[in-house]
Amino acid sequence: MNITANWSYPTAVKLGRGRIKELGEACKSLGMKKPLLITDRGLAAMSITQGALEVLDDAGLGRALFADVDPNPNEQNLEAGIKAYRDGGHDGVVAFGGGSGLDLGKCVAFMVGQTRPVWDFEDIGDWWTRANSEGIAPIVAVPTTAGTGSEVGRASVITNSQTHVKKIIFHPKFLPGVVICDPELTVGMPKAITAGTGMDAFAHCLEAYCSPFFHPMSQGIALEGMRLVKEFLPRAYHEATDIEARTNMMAAAAMGAVAFQKGLGAIHALSHPIGAVYNTHHGMTNAVVMPPVLRFNRAAIEEKIARAAAYLGISGGFDGFYDYVLALRAELHVPESLGAMGIKPDRLDELSAMAIEDPSCGGNPVKMTLENTRQLFADCF
Numbered sequence: 001m002n003i004t005a006n007w008s009y010p011t012a013v014k015l016g017r018g019r020i021k022e023l024g025e026a027c028k029s030l031g032m033k034k035p036l037l038i039t040d041r042g043l044a045a046m047s048i049t050q051g052a053l054e055v056l057d058d059a060g061l062g063r064a065l066f067a068d069v070d071p072n073p074n075e076q077n078l079e080a081g082i083k084a085y086r087d088g089g090h091d092g093v094v095a096f097g098g099g100s101g102l103d104l105g106k107c108v109a110f111m112v113g114q115t116r117p118v119w120d121f122e123d124i125g126d127w128w129t130r131a132n133s134e135g136i137a138p139i140v141a142v143p144t145t146a147g148t149g150s151e152v153g154r155a156s157v158i159t160n161s162q163t164h165v166k167k168i169i170f171h172p173k174f175l176p177g178v179v180i181c182d183p184e185l186t187v188g189m190p191k192a193i194t195a196g197t198g199m200d201a202f203a204h205c206l207e208a209y210c211s212p213f214f215h216p217m218s219q220g221i222a223l224e225g226m227r228l229v230k231e232f233l234p235r236a237y238h239e240a241t242d243i244e245a246r247t248n249m250m251a252a253a254a255m256g257a258v259a260f261q262k263g264l265g266a267i268h269a270l271s272h273p274i275g276a277v278y279n280t281h282h283g284m285t286n287a288v289v290m291p292p293v294l295r296f297n298r299a300a301i302e303e304k305i306a307r308a309a310a311y312l313g314i315s316g317g318f319d320g321f322y323d324y325v326l327a328l329r330a331e332l333h334v335p336e337s338l339g340a341m342g343i344k345p346d347r348l349d350e351l352s353a354m355a356i357e358d359p360s361c362g363g364n365p366v367k368m369t370l371e372n373t374r375q376l377f378a379d380c381f
Contacts (some may be wrong), residue, residue: 001244002016002017002243002244003015003016003017003244003247003248004016004017004019009258010152010175010258011152011175011176011177011178011179012177012178012179013152013178013179013181013254014026014178014179014180014181015181015247015250015251016181016182016183016247017182017183017184017243017247018182018184019180019181019182020048020051020052020055020142020180020182020184020185021055022180023052023055023056023059023094023140023142023180024055024056024058024059024060024061025059026140026178026180027056027059027061027092027094027140028059028061029177029178030092030138030139030140030177030178031091031092031138032061032091032092032138032140033061033091034061034062034064034088034089034090034091034092035056035061035062035064035090035091035092035093035094035140036064036065036066036084036085036088036090036092036093036094036108037049037052037053037056037063037064037065037066037093037094037096038065038066038067038069038081038093038094038095038096038101038104038105038108039065039066039067039069039096039097039101039105040067040069040070040071040097040098040100040101040104041067041068041069041070043067043096043097043101043144044065044067046188047188048144048185048188049065049096052094052096052142053065056094064088064090066080066081066084066085066108068080068081068084069081069097069100069101069104070100070159071100071279071281072100072157072159072166072275072276072279072282073100073103073104073107073156073157073158073159074158074159074160074161075118075119075158075159075160075161076161077104078104078107078108078111078118078158081104081105081107081108082108082111082112085108085112085137086112090137091137091138092109092137092138092139092140093105093106093108093109093137093138093139093140094139094140094141094142095109095139095140095141095142095150095151095176096141096142096144097142097143097144097145098143098144098145098147098148098193098197099145099147099148099150099157099200099282101144102141102143102148102150102151102156103148103150103156103157103158104156104158105139105141106139106141106150106153106156106174106176107156107158107169107174108137109136109137109138109139110131110136110137110156110169110171110173110174112135112136112137113132113134113135113136113137114131114132114135115132116130116131118158118169119160119167121169121170121171122167122168122169122170123155123168123169123170123359124359127170128170128171128172131171133171133173136171136173138177139174139176139177140176140177140178140179140180141176141178141179141180142179142180142182142185143179143181143185143186143250143253144185144186144189145186145189145193145197145253146186146194146197146198146201146236146246146249146250146252146253147196147197147198147199147200147201147253147283148197148200148201148253148257148282148283149201149204149253149254149255149256149257149258149260150257151176151179151181151253151254151257152175152176152179152254152257152258153174153175153257154170154171154172154173154174154175155168155169155170155171155174156168156169156174157169157272159275159276164273164276164277165273165276165354165357166272166273166275166276166358168359179254181247181250181251181254183243183246183247183249183250184243184246186236186246186249186250187240187241187243187246188240189240191237191240191333192281192284192333193281194233194236194237194240195233195237195283195284195287195332195333195334196281196282196283196284196287196334197253197283198229198233198236198237198249198252198283198332199233199283199284199286199287199290199328199329199332199334200253200256200282200283200286200287201225201229201233201249201252201253201255201256201283202225202226202229202233202252202256202287202328203256203267203268203271203283203286203287203290204222204225204253204256204257204259204260204264205221205222205223205225205226205229205252205255205256205259206222206226206267206290207260207263207264207265207267207268207360207363208221208222208256208259208260208261208262208263208264209222209223209226209259209304209308210265210297210301210304210305210365211260211262211263211264211265211363211364211365212263212300212363212365213262213263213363215261215262215263218258218259218260218261218262219259219262221255221258221259222255222256222259222260222262223308223311224255225252225255225256225259226308226312227311227312228248228249228251228252228255229249229252230312230324230328231248232244232245232248232249232252233245233249233252233328233332234328234331234332236249237331237332262363263360263362263363264359264360264363265293265297265360265361265363265364265365266289266293266296266297266355266360266361266364266366266368266373266376267286267289267290267293267360268286268358268360269355269356269358269360269361269364269368269373270285270289270293270351270355270373270376270377270380271285271286271289272354272355272358272360273350273351273354273355273358274289274338274343274351276354277347277350277351277354278341278343280341280343284334284335284341285341287329287332287334288334288335288336288337288338288340288341288380289338289380290325290329291322291325291326291329292376292379292380293376294321294322294325295322295379296366296372296376296379297364297365297366298318299366300365300366301318301365302317302318305317305318305321306318306321308321309321309324312324337380337381338377338380338381339381343381345377345378345381348374348377348378349374351377352370352373352374352377353370355368355373355377356368356369356370356373361373
């Protein structure tokens with residue numbers, strides 16, 4: 001089944017096999033004449049990246065590339081990207097890749113027109129109003145994984161290289177003007193990346209669904225996003241060339257990012273400091289801490305999870321859903337604990353302090369304190 005669609009929610013999204021060929025047209029529609037394609041080091045030399053550059057070149061837009069991007073991008077990567085953008089005389093950004101390439105690309109486009117440091121635009125209150133909106137460059141986003149949903153997000157996660165704390169940088173104009181979701185770009189992902197990014201999408205939907213904030217639209221999107229992951233992530237994991245599964249996972253990833261406008265929770269509050277300190281894969285870390293967080297939140301979410309389980313065709317209410325998560329993790333070869341990821345439980349106080357300062361903890365159904373968060377981290381080992 002070949003799925004093709006054009007969506008205008010939450011921005012212009014071109015979904016379907018082979019649609020990377022429309023990259024040049026997408027850039028031109030936003031007024032770009034000399035875009036800079038930003039991706040991570042691992043993708044720079046891959047055929048999908050070179051193919052995208054060829055599409056831009058054939059459209060008369062050049063083939064400029066910046067790839068000095070770490071797996072958890074930081075302000076040093078950002079400064080280098082801004083310099084490359086200015087030195088090259090560029091007029092827009094193609095944010096290309098997984099979460100790191102997308103986040104860094106979006107942030108470069110945002111920061112090229114600012115005079116204040118990036119930390120002044122953290123997602124706190126109305127700090128985004130400090131920005132010069134007119135200086136933000138246009139963005140085309142091209143995801144090459146199906147997990148973060150950053151292609152339809154209004155923020156970027158940037159790690160402070162000095163404090164090892166991840167910060168969410170927000171502005172409404174972070175939302176790309178055009179998104180190209182071509183499932184063929186995800187076919188070459190290693191199994192571990194398919195698993196980790198897919199579990200990231202599931203975590204976004206799960207936490208948004210469980211968030212206590214009132215947002216029925218996000219609630220519905222989160223529920224259907226979980227269903228798509230349940231049906232199609234195992235297929236994508238076991239058969240890399242299953243384009244129908246890959247397409248639906250790209251949809252689920254975008255849905256997760258739309259849904260978590262409702263809020264995230266302890267899964268991300270724990271995962272962010274772990275990733276910042278130990279440089280672990282974000283989605284895989286989410287998958288590892290998911291069962292302990294479900295147990296931690298059980299009293300507050302049991303009825304809600306039972307309703308979700310019924311929709312997903314899972315019997316047994318909360319317990320059935322919990323067992324499903326464990327079975328899915330086992331099928332995808334997710335490590336059973338943080339210890340199995342090679343992390344030692346010797347920095348629990350530090351990690352706990354970072355977690356309760358993370359914006360995600362504010363959306364957790366159970367209030368996170370230094371004491372219970374330390375115990376929650378301990379339960380992840």
